[in-house]
Amino acid sequence: MTTRTADRTQLDSRPLPVQARLSAAWMTLVYLVLYIDYFHLYQPGEIDSIRNGIIFEFEISGMLMSIFFVIIGIPGLMVLLSATLPARANRITNIAVTIIYIPIMIFNAAGATPDYAVYYVLTIGVELAIMAYILRTAARWPRA
Numbered sequence: 001m002t003t004r005t006a007d008r009t010q011l012d013s014r015p016l017p018v019q020a021r022l023s024a025a026w027m028t029l030v031y032l033v034l035y036i037d038y039f040h041l042y043q044p045g046e047i048d049s050i051r052n053g054i055i056f057e058f059e060i061s062g063m064l065m066s067i068f069f070v071i072i073g074i075p076g077l078m079v080l081l082s083a084t085l086p087a088r089a090n091r092i093t094n095i096a097v098t099i100i101y102i103p104i105m106i107f108n109a110a111g112a113t114p115d116y117a118v119y120y121v122l123t124i125g126v127e128l129a130i131m132a133y134i135l136r137t138a139a140r141w142p143r144a
Helices: 018-040 046-051 062-084 087-107 114-139
Strands: none
Touching: 018 062, 018 087, 018 114, 062 087, 087 114
């Protein structure tokens, strides 16, 4: 029996499997979306608007909350699916969901006021960069 001793002078930098990279990207996106939505509450009048039953221009209802759940639930589910689906289904699912979600992320800029333009450019820009990474990674997935 041989024991592998770690060389403490060099870092071991094995490449991550494609599934792990995609799953990590989706997880990062989910965390950012949640934090961005949370920080959105700091804008003047947002909490009062929610207390008055309005989110953006929409009346708060069970249907609206269900739509919000689906919008955040699918990327959350992609964390699991990216780690577990077979390669072909994984690649197709990641490409399809990313293409569907890019317009959803851009829609978040609707109703943005000029004084929060930098905030929206930064946050949506980071979200889109992650989506581009997911799309590129899935599209370049080595085929057998």
